[in-house]
Amino acid sequence: MIMPDIPRAPDWYPEEPDNKQPKPLRECVRDAVEAYFSHLDGHPTSSLYRMVLDEVELPLFEIVLRQTRGNHSRAAELLGINRATLRKKLKHHQIDCRAIKKV
Numbered sequence: 001m002i003m004p005d006i007p008r009a010p011d012w013y014p015e016e017p018d019n020k021q022p023k024p025l026r027e028c029v030r031d032a033v034e035a036y037f038s039h040l041d042g043h044p045t046s047s048l049y050r051m052v053l054d055e056v057e058l059p060l061f062e063i064v065l066r067q068t069r070g071n072h073s074r075a076a077e078l079l080g081i082n083r084a085t086l087r088k089k090l091k092h093h094q095i096d097c098r099a100i101k102k103v
Contacts, residue, residue: 072087
């Protein structure tokens with residue numbers, strides 16, 4: 001079986017105000033993590049990896065579910081995860097699919 005290539009982030013990104021060039025997602029994440037450490041001002045932190053994943057996963061799942069009109073099978077396919085994993089993550093993030101606005 002030939003596995004498809006893992007998709008890369010698109011070459012387009014949402015427009016930024018004032019006609020600035022849009023930033024790739026990885027740069028937005030980098031900036032946010034840098035700002036987080038700056039605000040810590042040397043104080044210790046832990047579970048940074050989990051925190052970042054939670055911050056990214058929540059809006060990702062909400063948007064994908066809206067785009068798929070709440071269809072878990074299609075959402076899992078778009079995300080490249082299995083449906084059981086999607087349901088586990090939806091429960092972790094306390095996402096109620098009935099509350100997701102449909103497109």
